[in-house]
Amino acid sequence: MIILDYIKHYRCTLCETAYPPPVDFYTCPTCGEQGILDIEYDYDALRSIVDRAYFARETERSMWRYYPLMSVKDKNTRSLAVGWTPLYPTNRLHASIGIESLYIKDEGANPTGSLKDRASAVAVLKAIETGNTTVAASSTGNAASSLAGNAARLGLKSVIFVPKRAPKGKLAQLLAYGARVISVEGDYKAAFTLSKAAIDHYGWYNRNAAINPHMVEGKKTVAYEIAEQLGFTLPDWVVVSVGDGCTIAGLYKGFYDLKALGITGRIPKILGVQSEGCAPFIEAARKNCGLEESNEDTIADSIAVGIPRNPVKALNAVRYSRGAWVTVSDEAILKAITTLGSQEGVFAEPAAAASLAGAEAALKQGIIDKADTAVLINTGNGLKDTQSVQDYLKGPVRLKPDLDALIDYIDHEEA
Amino acid sequence: MIILDYIKHYRCTLCETAYPPPVDFYTCPTCGEQGILDIEYDYDALRSIVDRAYFARETERSMWRYYPLMSVKDKNTRSLAVGWTPLYPTNRLHASIGIESLYIKDEGANPTGSLKDRASAVAVLKAIETGNTTVAASSTGNAASSLAGNAARLGLKSVIFVPKRAPKGKLAQLLAYGARVISVEGDYKAAFTLSKAAIDHYGWYNRNAAINPHMVEGKKTVAYEIAEQLGFTLPDWVVVSVGDGCTIAGLYKGFYDLKALGITGRIPKILGVQSEGCAPFIEAARKNCGLEESNEDTIADSIAVGIPRNPVKALNAVRYSRGAWVTVSDEAILKAITTLGSQEGVFAEPAAAASLAGAEAALKQGIIDKADTAVLINTGNGLKDTQSVQDYLKGPVRLKPDLDALIDYIDHEEA
Numbered sequence: 135m136i137i138l139d140y141i142k143h144y145r146c147t148l149c150e151t152a153y154p155p156p157v158d159f160y161t162c163p164t165c166g167e168q169g170i171l172d173i174e175y176d177y178d179a180l181r182s183i184v185d186r187a188y189f190a191r192e193t194e195r196s197m198w199r200y201y202p203l204m205s206v207k208d209k210n211t212r213s214l215a216v217g218w219t220p221l222y223p224t225n226r227l228h229a230s231i232g233i234e235s236l237y238i239k240d241e242g243a244n245p246t247g248s249l250k251d252r253a254s255a256v257a258v259l260k261a262i263e264t265g266n267t268t269v270a271a272s273s274t275g276n277a278a279s280s281l282a283g284n285a286a287r288l289g290l291k292s293v294i295f296v297p298k299r300a301p302k303g304k305l306a307q308l309l310a311y312g313a314r315v316i317s318v319e320g321d322y323k324a325a326f327t328l329s330k331a332a333i334d335h336y337g338w339y340n341r342n343a344a345i346n347p348h349m350v351e352g353k354k355t356v357a358y359e360i361a362e363q364l365g366f367t368l369p370d371w372v373v374v375s376v377g378d379g380c381t382i383a384g385l386y387k388g389f390y391d392l393k394a395l396g397i398t399g400r401i402p403k404i405l406g407v408q409s410e411g412c413a414p415f416i417e418a419a420r421k422n423c424g425l426e427e428s429n430e431d432t433i434a435d436s437i438a439v440g441i442p443r444n445p446v447k448a449l450n451a452v453r454y455s456r457g458a459w460v461t462v463s464d465e466a467i468l469k470a471i472t473t474l475g476s477q478e479g480v481f482a483e484p485a486a487a488a489s490l491a492g493a494e495a496a497l498k499q500g501i502i503d504k505a506d507t508a509v510l511i512n513t514g515n516g517l518k519d520t521q522s523v524q525d526y527l528k529g530p531v532r533l534k535p536d537l538d539a540l541i542d543y544i545d546h547e548e549a
Numbered sequence: 550m551i552i553l554d555y556i557k558h559y560r561c562t563l564c565e566t567a568y569p570p571p572v573d574f575y576t577c578p579t580c581g582e583q584g585i586l587d588i589e590y591d592y593d594a595l596r597s598i599v600d601r602a603y604f605a606r607e608t609e610r611s612m613w614r615y616y617p618l619m620s621v622k623d624k625n626t627r628s629l630a631v632g633w634t635p636l637y638p639t640n641r642l643h644a645s646i647g648i649e650s651l652y653i654k655d656e657g658a659n660p661t662g663s664l665k666d667r668a669s670a671v672a673v674l675k676a677i678e679t680g681n682t683t684v685a686a687s688s689t690g691n692a693a694s695s696l697a698g699n700a701a702r703l704g705l706k707s708v709i710f711v712p713k714r715a716p717k718g719k720l721a722q723l724l725a726y727g728a729r730v731i732s733v734e735g736d737y738k739a740a741f742t743l744s745k746a747a748i749d750h751y752g753w754y755n756r757n758a759a760i761n762p763h764m765v766e767g768k769k770t771v772a773y774e775i776a777e778q779l780g781f782t783l784p785d786w787v788v789v790s791v792g793d794g795c796t797i798a799g800l801y802k803g804f805y806d807l808k809a810l811g812i813t814g815r816i817p818k819i820l821g822v823q824s825e826g827c828a829p830f831i832e833a834a835r836k837n838c839g840l841e842e843s844n845e846d847t848i849a850d851s852i853a854v855g856i857p858r859n860p861v862k863a864l865n866a867v868r869y870s871r872g873a874w875v876t877v878s879d880e881a882i883l884k885a886i887t888t889l890g891s892q893e894g895v896f897a898e899p900a901a902a903a904s905l906a907g908a909e910a911a912l913k914q915g916i917i918d919k920a921d922t923a924v925l926i927n928t929g930n931g932l933k934d935t936q937s938v939q940d941y942l943k944g945p946v947r948l949k950p951d952l953d954a955l956i957d958y959i960d961h962e963e964a
Binding site: 212214215218222223226240243245246247283284285286287289296298303305306307309311312315316318319324325332335336475477478479480481515516517518520521524527528529530531532533534536537540541543544 | 610627629630633635637638640641655658660661662697698699700701702703704711713717718720721722724725726727729730731732733734735739740742743746747750751886887890891892893894895896930931932933935936938939942943944945946947948949950951952955956959
């Protein structure tokens with residue numbers, strides 16, 4: 135109940151106006167839809183509450199262990215168990231790609247299978263706080279299913295706008311969660327635009343991540359967990375793929391909070407990874423100018439976002455962390471899926487495996503040093519999109535139930 | 550290192566001969582393949598080590614918190630993070646099916662998406678203990694992918710024999726883990742037979758759950774977790790779907806251990822659920838005789854096992870717990886998927902949702918009382934097989950990106 139007292143204000147990322155709470159708008163009233171808000175906390179007051187001893191004491195094993203640092207009034211013990219996902223030190227992958235130390239933060243272990251659960255878990259609580267019974271979003275898939283799952287768990291209705299190309303497996307998941315699903319003829323942009331109009335019309339709670347400043351506040355908990363699971367010895371690099379820009383923004387925000395609270399001394403460098411076929415951030419960073427609309431030509435559907443809605447926070451995450459941007463090919467992404475799977479037993483969807491492909495590219499380009507420590511964020515479970523990897527991999531060998539045929543095959547293969 | 554000292558002997562479930570460790574065979578040398586072994590512990594010695602205080606003290610949040618009660622020499626900190634999955638009290642489902650208290654044990658949250666990880670995590674450690682570098686199994690899918698994932702994580706090779714009908718999504722997962730996959734022309738029986746011949750020929754470590762007594766010892770940890778997560782106040786019923794019979798055997802074994810250790814005072818009744826199209830256990834229990842081969846005619850591929858290989862342990866689990874058997878239709882299973890999803894935000898594969906369908910059937914038949922407390926085991930993640938639910942559910946509505954069209958549609962639907 136006291137938690138919102140720690141929010142000092144909502145600051146527009148464009149005009150930098152600070153709005154004290156309570157705030158009943160999603161974006162800056164002056165700048166409009168581009169004026170994404172950032173929630174700023176009273177770190178002086180929080181410092182006496184949240185310190186390393188707080189983390190050592192807290193027994194909750196979900197993202198809600200961090201709720202004093204979040205923008206929700208209270209946690210809800212009836213929510214899905216989002217967060218506190220494994221951070222795996224690699225057993226072999228670090229040696230095979232040539233880096234001193236490597237970790238995989240397995241966000242595919244979240245209840246609906248992706249990091250997006252961290253934002254959706256906050257969205258449904260904010261909806262309840264503000265008296266809404268319906269939540270809505272446009273999404274390439276994971277935000278949709280995570281919203282549908284988290285909403286179903288707390289008895290809220292969900293309306294989801296998906297672009298036509300959304301993988302069928304992802305659609306099946308959110309239909310099973312009982313979401314009302316609107317498949318919009320066109321791309322992600324078309325889905326986003328229609329969702330915005332419908333949300334305005336019906337007054338549903340808006341979970342579109344870039345518009346809603348609380349979504350980054352949910353996603354930032356992944357950074358807290360990385361820090362805590364490493365005993366607050368931060369890595370040199372954290373690597374994450376980028377679509378709309380909200381996940382990378384959350385990652386930065388989490389590390390920023392910890393530094394502001396005096397819990398850690400620095401912020402790791404953040405490597406933003408995009409697909410060659412959809413790289414508006416890389417273009418913007420290279421030209422040092424605003425984002426231009428990009429094609430959405432990649433198998434990594436979760437990061438196929440031609441017009442990212444959170445450009446300022448995403449670009450700042452890389453700039454202020456002294457990180458970098460890289461692009462990777464679809465071929466490199468597919469190869470990375472099999473590398474993560476066969477070397478570490480972690481199954482990643484294409485956008486998630488892009489983090490490994492990006493780390494490999496950054497190592498080759500000398501951006502990441504072989505003596506560095508890096509954390510790859512596995513943003514989504516490989517079961518989310520098995521079609522891409524099916525098309526890439528050689529299928530199983532088909533044999534009659536006959537031992538001699540099998541021995542022939544295996545001895546031939548080994549030879 | 551001391552752990553194996555707590556194993557008193559391996560007892561044949563048929564002839565009841567007790568073999569003291571070390572034991573270098575999978576099944577009883579006298580009874581052959583049917584002579585499944587059960588591992589019996591020195592509970593008198595263990596009682597002074599493992600008590601409620603032990604559980605309160607233990608900080609490990611995976612199945613390895615229970616390793617003194619398991620048949621491995623030591624846990625491995627480099628394993629996948631198997632176990633300690635959420636136990637959700639239902640928010641609405643208990644009221645809608647008419648039972649006092651209901652919980653869902655979400656095994657879909659395991660690293661490769663199913664309860665089978667608990668057995669596979671043990672299999673790879675036993676393989677390493679015994680000097681093997683290749684593990685093998687036949688499987689309808691989940692045991693396969695869990696073995697492939699857990700093997701990849703620890704640097705072992707895996708060879709997997711799958712029946713022709715295995716869902717493509719499951720195949721993609723285990724191919725991504727780098728497994729050598731043999732798709733056997735025929736059913737599960739054909740895959741099992743060929744795997745056995747190949748394992749004998751090559752000497753690979755055998756993870757076939759019914760043959761290998763250590764698999765039940767991994768699966769039993771799900772019972773420990775249920776007990777612990779309920780503060781050792783056991784439910785009246787635990788509901789689980791049954792294929793080969795090893796999962797239900799593990800469930801019983803876990804509760805048996807806790808009672809033998811004096812940690813709990815009784816064993817919950819176990820409801821075994823099979824599909825109408827493949828129900829050899831129900832037939833055997835009804836006729837009170839041995840199992841007869843059944844058709845494998847169900848969408849719930851994970852429990853489509855016409856010749857279960859662990860009949861004695863499975864039948865005993867229900868008999869000794871004073872539980873019951875029920876069958877459910879494919880239609881009821883598909884409906885249960887959407888009920889679990891839309892009411893609780895838990896996405897289940899068909900075999901997993903069979904537990905809910907079974908609980909509903911048992912309530913109707915008066916087997917489960919409306920005043921009871923029950924735990925449903927969600928044995929596998931819905932993302933494992935999205936095809937079945939896609940075929941069942943009405944797809945998304947397809948609309949042009951036009952608000953008027955959307956309003957027409959929604960207002961028409963609401964009316």
